[in-house]
Amino acid sequence: MRIKVMVLALFGVMASWQASAGEAATETAATANPAGALERVVISGDKLKRTENDSSASVGARNRRQIAESGITTVEDVAAQMANVGTAEGLSIRGVNALGPTGGGGRTITLVMDGVAQDGYGQSINSLSVWDADRVEVLRGPQSTNQGRNSLAGAVVLKTRDPSDMPDFSYRLSAGNQNSRRMALAGGGAMVDQVLAGRVSFEQRRRDGDVNNPSRNDPRFNHDDGHTLRAKLRVTPYGERYQALLTLVDAKQRLGSDSVEAVARPISARQNLSNEARNSDNHTRSAALEQSFKVGGADVTLLSTYSHNLFSRVQDYDATELKQGYRTGENVDRQFSQEARANFETALFGLPLKGVAGLYYLNANYSADDMFTVPLSYVLGLTGQCPVQAACDTAYGAEFVNRGNLEGHNTKTRAAFAELDYVIDRLTVTAGVRFDAERQTRVLTGATNGTSPLARMVVGQLIAGGIFSADGMQNLQTDNSVWLPKLGLRYALVPGWVAGLTAQRGYRTGGVDYSYQRGSNAFGPEFTKNYEASLKGVLDNGMMLALNAYRVNWTDQQVNVGRGSLDTFFVNAGSSRLQGLEAELRGKVLAQLELFGAVGVARSRFIDFVSPQGDFTGKQFARSPRQTVSAGFSWTPGRWLLNGNVVQTGGTYTGPDNVDRNDGHTILGGKAAYTLANGVSLFAFGSNLTDRRYITANYLTTVTDRHAVTLGSARQFGFGVQGKI
Numbered sequence: 001m002r003i004k005v006m007v008l009a010l011f012g013v014m015a016s017w018q019a020s021a022g023e024a025a026t027e028t029a030a031t032a033n034p035a036g037a038l039e040r041v042v043i044s045g046d047k048l049k050r051t052e053n054d055s056s057a058s059v060g061a062r063n064r065r066q067i068a069e070s071g072i073t074t075v076e077d078v079a080a081q082m083a084n085v086g087t088a089e090g091l092s093i094r095g096v097n098a099l100g101p102t103g104g105g106g107r108t109i110t111l112v113m114d115g116v117a118q119d120g121y122g123q124s125i126n127s128l129s130v131w132d133a134d135r136v137e138v139l140r141g142p143q144s145t146n147q148g149r150n151s152l153a154g155a156v157v158l159k160t161r162d163p164s165d166m167p168d169f170s171y172r173l174s175a176g177n178q179n180s181r182r183m184a185l186a187g188g189g190a191m192v193d194q195v196l197a198g199r200v201s202f203e204q205r206r207r208d209g210d211v212n213n214p215s216r217n218d219p220r221f222n223h224d225d226g227h228t229l230r231a232k233l234r235v236t237p238y239g240e241r242y243q244a245l246l247t248l249v250d251a252k253q254r255l256g257s258d259s260v261e262a263v264a265r266p267i268s269a270r271q272n273l274s275n276e277a278r279n280s281d282n283h284t285r286s287a288a289l290e291q292s293f294k295v296g297g298a299d300v301t302l303l304s305t306y307s308h309n310l311f312s313r314v315q316d317y318d319a320t321e322l323k324q325g326y327r328t329g330e331n332v333d334r335q336f337s338q339e340a341r342a343n344f345e346t347a348l349f350g351l352p353l354k355g356v357a358g359l360y361y362l363n364a365n366y367s368a369d370d371m372f373t374v375p376l377s378y379v380l381g382l383t384g385q386c387p388v389q390a391a392c393d394t395a396y397g398a399e400f401v402n403r404g405n406l407e408g409h410n411t412k413t414r415a416a417f418a419e420l421d422y423v424i425d426r427l428t429v430t431a432g433v434r435f436d437a438e439r440q441t442r443v444l445t446g447a448t449n450g451t452s453p454l455a456r457m458v459v460g461q462l463i464a465g466g467i468f469s470a471d472g473m474q475n476l477q478t479d480n481s482v483w484l485p486k487l488g489l490r491y492a493l494v495p496g497w498v499a500g501l502t503a504q505r506g507y508r509t510g511g512v513d514y515s516y517q518r519g520s521n522a523f524g525p526e527f528t529k530n531y532e533a534s535l536k537g538v539l540d541n542g543m544m545l546a547l548n549a550y551r552v553n554w555t556d557q558q559v560n561v562g563r564g565s566l567d568t569f570f571v572n573a574g575s576s577r578l579q580g581l582e583a584e585l586r587g588k589v590l591a592q593l594e595l596f597g598a599v600g601v602a603r604s605r606f607i608d609f610v611s612p613q614g615d616f617t618g619k620q621f622a623r624s625p626r627q628t629v630s631a632g633f634s635w636t637p638g639r640w641l642l643n644g645n646v647v648q649t650g651g652t653y654t655g656p657d658n659v660d661r662n663d664g665h666t667i668l669g670g671k672a673a674y675t676l677a678n679g680v681s682l683f684a685f686g687s688n689l690t691d692r693r694y695i696t697a698n699y700l701t702t703v704t705d706r707h708a709v710t711l712g713s714a715r716q717f718g719f720g721v722q723g724k725i
Contacts, residue, residue, distance in 0.1 A: 041063065043055060043139075044137055045059075045147070047343075047356045048343070048356045050421075053496070053498060056488055056498070056500025056501070058083075059138070059546075060137070060140070060584060062081075062136050066594075067136065069671070070643050070669075070671060071669070071671030072130060073129060073130060073131070073182070074127065074129060075111075075128040075129075075130055075136055076126040078130060079125065079138050080649075081645060081647055082140075082630075085140075085600070086624075088712055089623040089696045090623065091111075092623060092625065093138065093154035094141065094153060094154065094578060094600075094602050095578060095603070095625065096154075096621065100508070101606075101656065103568065103570065104570060108150070108508055109153050110149075112147070112157045112158070113286075114247045116305045117307075118284075119364065120335065120364065120366055121310075121331055122307060123251055123253075124282075125156060127224075127255075131184045131186065131201060132184075132186040133158060137159075141506075142505075142507075142530050144484045144506045145417060145485075148415055149362075149438070150509065161186070162199065164188070166189060167187075167189030168189065168724065169186070170187065170723065170725070171185050171186075172184040172720060176718020176719070178209060179206075179207065180206065180208070181207075182203065182204070182206075183203070184203040187201075188232070195236060196233070196235055196236075198233050198234070201228075201230045204227045205227070209222025209224060209256055210711075211256070211270050211272050212272075213273070214273070215274060220256065221272050221274075222258050223256040224256070226251070226253040226254060228249070228250075229249070231247075233246045241293060242293040244291045245292075247288040247289075250284075250285050251285075252281070252282065252283045253281070254279065255279060255281075255282075257272055257274070258710050258711065258713075259272055259278075259699075260708060260709060261706075264320075264706070267693070267695075268693065270711065270714065272319065274319050275316065275323065279314060281311070281313070282311045285308045285309075286307040287305065287307075288304070289302075289303070289304045289305075290304075297344065298342040298343060300340070300342050301340070301341050304336075304338050305335075305336070305338075306335070307333075308332075308333075308334050309334075312330045322703055324375050324703050325374040326373055329371065330368070330370075332366070334364070335363070336363045338361045339359070340358055342356065348422065351422065351424055353422050355418065355420040355421070357417070357418040357419075361413070361415075363412055365410050365411075367407060369406055371403070371404050371405075373451070374401055374403075376396040376399040376450065377395070377396040379401050380392050380458075383462065383467050399450065399452055399455040400450070400455060401459055403516070404446065405445070408442070410440070411439070412438065414437050415434060416435050417433065417435075418432060418433060419431070419432030420432070426492040427491050428489070430502070431486065434483075438479070438481070438509055441476070441477045442512045442514075443475055443476075444474045446469075446472070447471050448471055469519040470519070478510055478522040480510050480525050482507050484507060485504065488503070497538075499533075500536075501532070502532045505527060505528065505529060506552075507525050507526065507528070510522070510524040513568060514568075518569055523558055523571055523572055526555070526556045526557050528552050532549070532551075534549075535547045539587075542587050542588060545583075546582070546583070547582070548581060549580070550581070551577075552577065554576040554577065557609070558571075558574070559571065559572075561610075573610075574608055576604060576608075578603065578604045578605075579603050581600070582598070582599070583599045585597045593633065593635050594634045596632050597630070598628070599628070605618060605619070606618065606621075609656065620653055621653075622653050623653075624652055624653070625649050626651075627650040628649050629647075630647045630648070632646065639674055640675075641672065641675075641681075642671075642672055643672070644669070644670040645669050647666070648665070648666040649667075651664040654698060662694070662695045665692050665694035667687070668690055669685075670689065680722075680723040682719075684719050686716065686718075688712070688715045693711060694711065695710065695712075698710070
């Protein structure tokens, strides 16, 4: 069904609702709710501090209690239960992958933890723990006016618990299959009553994983080990007039490889045959200082953040038992940001006006030191110099090419933003704008050589013939500035029900890139025009219903027109269209029973995308699930807790040619717990309980006629104990 039909139907419902407003106004959802009035919560990712029902944005959220009852341990698993959110092939929102449909200058989805954007090599969604989390939100659709750069498709926001004067301590210990173990502690309280409070949380995890490597005799080839240490300090020397909140985080993740051999072994064996190590380490340290105080009737917030991320990896390039290439690398990024904003409420012509205005600055530095060793025959094949790959394998199979890259990248962003809500009786008019100015500079130094006289000779010929770019240093720079307007209307149909229309511009920053074949290249930002209709309210049984329908026109799209994996070359030459809808329903139908359900439909299509590899006009985005469905419950009879959830994700194409396709999958998870008289809780948990096997990615290796695939996580289950003091 076409989206415009759905939108007309949606507003038809609105019109009929308005016609019966006189009768419906006599009852509110709170009085009809047998489990109590629905909690009104301010959206953490909304700088105007709207509640969920007062915002026309499409928001999926889980609070502290809901996360704890579910047994979920990562932000990835929380987000997977939201409508139009995919996590199996990397995070995607509304069918747009976090790295873009074909790559590009930056992320399309921003991930924010306690005010710190996890850009660069910050914490990934699959490692971000929800232990001691207060709230997780997924904001669907462009957040460019609200969050700025790298949020064209949406944002994921994690807010952890702040310190309070009330002392508390909690713990959780668990163990399960795949030799998994988790230990978590959290606690805090007042250090100086009403003046100084602190909170510390810590989680340590270890898991062997579900992939075995017989070549290296390594049963932990897909290990997942790490920790998250967080400390918070809240200072309120003048009561509510001033607050400073300092958050310090140290997180480390050590990952193996989740790829498995797909030719020499059956996929079901979950074996990787790499003869070299294949793992990565990511160490993230961040600090955030949020100061809030009142000036002339406005609430002023100063947010200063700093993050330092160190990412290193060793990778068997061919992923087989043969010596056919490897890769090593170390990447460091450091980011400092400063935001100053003021929230205010006043009156204009006697009517309420609520607004926020602010300034933003970012200075991000990134450095990389990468080394590749790959077969010469592989390079010749990728550059089109091998009419018959088998002949090149025979002639050059024992010859290798070394490639070393040194890189420095600096990004400076300056922005000003404002957003207003103007209330005229039951109508609220929203207007917003953001101006972003960004400069990127990049210094690249490359050196390519062979490991033998023959290989060196061939590499020299490739460079001389212009097939390979010349070695040496390159200085690149690009400047972009953009205006991002937003306009919206919300109308209170009856108490508890709000309809809305929003139009806004989204963008993803441009950048400077490098092709091993064509050298340096600068490309500009890409833009979207987004139109959205919403309807939100509370049903008679107390459940909250949110409906959103959207349409997106994407222009100046950053598309890869490279001739192969050695020729990544982005230009602003594409356009596409997206449309879809989300429906989410959640709430307590009884005092002891809470339900949730979510349905997402996303349609993506390239309007114009022609590259040397083909004409992809009319094709669907890669890694873009067309539908997601989830449902679950949490039942707390007496001392028992029973929680279950099911998540279904549609199939996706692996590339823009829409030839190879990964099937959809349905995942079942849950938790059961019993609380003893002393407050200690014993629990059991599980994910992918039916042990559904599904492919999330597949790729060729440097060895002819061999390839590997990445599988979704196998069944996991375990037992544990938790409690509070």
